[in-house]
Amino acid sequence: MTRKGLYALSTVIYLVLMGLITIPPVTQALDRVSPRILGFPFFQFFLVLVPVLMAVWLVVWFLWECKIDDANADRSKEKGGDVR
Amino acid sequence: MMSQAAVSIGCILGYFAINAVIIRILGKKQESLEEFGVGNRSFGWLLNAFAYIGGWYTGTIYTGWFANAATIGVFAQYVIIYSVSSLFIMFFMARPVWVLGKVYGLVTQGDLIELRYGSKKFKFVFALLTFLFWSPWLILETKSIGYVVQAATYSSIGFNLGLIIVSAFVIGYCFLGGARASAAGGLVQGITFTIVGVLAVYWLIVRVYGGMGDMYDLVEEFNASLLTLGALGxxxxxxxxxxCTLGGYVLPGVFATIYRADSSRAVKKSVLLAPLAGILIGFTILSLGLGLGSFSDFPEDPQSSAFWISGKFGGPVMVGLMGILALAACMSTISAVLNTASVLIAKDLVGSLLPAKTNESLFKYARVLTVGVGILAILIATMDIPNLMFISLVMYDCTVQSFPAIFIGLFWRRANLPGVSVGFAVGCLFSLVGNLYPASIAWAGGWSGGMVGVVINVIIIVVCAYTCKPYHRVDELFNTVRTYKEVYSKKLI
Known part of the structure; x- marks a missing residue:
């Protein structure tokens, strides 16, 4: 995957997660106390889940981008260029 | 009561001594504006991470937000969502902002605006308004210090005296050590409220409620509406x-975080710690506050409830520790704002008005302004300002209006000066009118003035992008970002 592709994927993931916690019809559907999930009240569970998923994706994004950058650097070394 | 106060004051004084020693060890002599403002772009990822965390998480989380958790329930946890979600925006911006900063020697957010749109006048107006929109938070944080010192010392040190002593300490190290001292302080303070704070608050949750599950049972029985958004949804x-997500990432302090790292990879690496810290700090402290309304002796002033519950279940040592946590959060935010604001005023405002001034003389201005802005903040904080929190929130809605100019400008070549300047002005107008006269935007069906303003702002930028010419150097800037070869280091500090 290219850096552009990774950024596009991150945008989609970001919009989906933000949508889950902000789009009014969705939040209204989630805005309940029962049933409890893993001991958390229903809405509280999503209030924790969304930032946790975002944090996990940020780590994946960082590692993936490092991999792309390193691959680009190796390629440019082979070609003798300096584009990273 | 006096002996309890002595224990608490002793804890706080000991913490101040640790801060002073670490800031002294990590500090460097300040010799230029670049050193003073962005630490010569030399910060390793760990120093940058905690400097960022320290600057971002404010002391009001232990006072105002804590009180909100007790009174309006889970709604207060929006702070967790936006703190993490706005890091996505930081990830998007990190490389272009860092590369342009490095190549063109940018020190402030205004420098980036001038570089991207080619206008000193727009830079001046943009920087002035951004500073004005941001400044109420400096006052709020300075006021929080007074609150915290008074509550943590059982009122043996008064509100004004407390805020003067602590603020003077912060102003002192910012004046002497600039961005590096602010970051070193942020490192100690950030580690304190991230690691010690989370453990201490979790211990309190167990002592007060018996555990998280018991706390939710109690709240569901006492007032189940605190566990939902209800009418606030x-x-x-x-x-x-x-x-909050959009506004948080166009604050001038965020640009300082990006510029002072030694590479864009270091920025991103440092940002990885922030969501974890945000979730843990926000979730534990706001969960502790969630069930406190069920206590019959819950204080009349809910802003002091974190200290009240600490004293009730942990004695004076816990009150002192809560004081340290809240002061750590306040000091790290104030030092970050002070340093960035003094450089912003010197470079973007004084530098624009007096273009003949060299960076050397602007550096001297920035140092003096650190003291000037700090003293002004103390003076205003000692006054009784009604509705300061409301003013801060309205200003935040205005801050959001700078998001399209920065973010769209970084990724879309067609964005141009007429579009962003008119969009910014119209967006701010909608934010102000929508907040001061909510009936005027009733047609928006419940969306806030800030949101309406952002949408109109973006529409104006898009329309102008197809009707006006872009800045002639824009291709050069985009090519610089695309082709710049970064050297990555693994430096920690």
């Missing part, structure tokens, strides 16, 4: 989360 909740 829908478009209002969405507006708050979205505007």
């Amino acid at each position: 829908g478009k209002y909740w969405a507006s708050v989360v979205i505007t």
Whole structure:
């Protein structure tokens, strides 16, 4: 995957997660106390889940981008260029 | 009571001594504006991470937000959502902002605006308004210090005296050590409220409620509506989360975080710690506050409830520790704002008005302004300002209006000066009118003035992009970002 592709994927993931916690019809559907999930009240569970998923994706994004950058650097070394 | 106060004051004084020693060890002599403002772009990822965390998480989380958790329930947890979601925006911006900063020697957010749109006048107006929109938070944090010192010392040190002593300490190290001292302080303070704070607050949750599950049972029985958004949900909740997310990442301090790292990879690496810290700090402290309304002796002033519950279940040592946590959060935020604001005024405002001034003389201005802005903040904080929190939130809604100019400008070549300047002005107008006269935007069906302003702002930028010419150097800037070869280091500090 290219850096552009990774950024596009991150945008989609970001919009989906933000949508889950902000789009009014969705939040209204989630805005309940029962049933409890893993001991958390229903809405509280999503209030924790969304930032946790975002944090996990940020780590994946960082590692993936490092991999792309390193691959680009190796390629440019082979070609003798300096584009990273 | 006096012996309890002595224990608490002793804890706080000991913490101040640790701060002073670490800031002294990590500090460097300040010799230039670049050193003073962005630490010569030399910060390793760990120093940058905690400097960022320290600057971002404010002391009000232990006072105002804590009180909100007790009175309006889970709605207060929007702080967790936007703190993490706005890091996505930081990830997007990190490389272009860092590369342009490095190549063109940018020190402030205004420098980036001038470089991207080619206008010194727009830079001046943009920087002035951004500073004005941001400044109420400096006052709020300075006021929080007074609150915290008074509550943590059982009122043996008064509000004004407390805020003067602590603020003078912060002003002192910012004046002497600039961005590096602010970051070193942020490192100690950030580690304190991230690691010690989370453990201490979790211990309190167990002592007060018996555990998280028991706390939820208690709240469900006492007032189940605290566990839902209820009437505060829908478009209002969405507006708050979205505007805070967008606004948070165009604050001038965020640009300082990006510039002072030694590479864009270091920025991203340092940002990886922030969501974890945000979730843990926000979730534990706001969960502790969630069930406190069920206590019959819950204080009349809910802002002091974190200290009240600490004293009730942990004695004076816990009150002292809570004081340290809250002071750590306040000091790290104030030092970050002071340093960035003094450089902003010197470079973007004085530098624009007096273009003949060299960076050397602007550096001297920045140092003096650190003291000037700090003293002004203390003076205003000692006054009784009604509705300061409301003013701060309205200003935040205005801050959001700079998001399109920066973010769209970084990724879209067609964005141009007429579009961003008119969009910014119209967006700010909608934010102000929508907040001061909510009836005027009733047609928006519950969306806030800030949200309406952002949408109109973006529409104006898009329309102007197809009707006006872009800045002639824009291709050069985009090519610089695309082709710049970064050297990555693994430096920690």
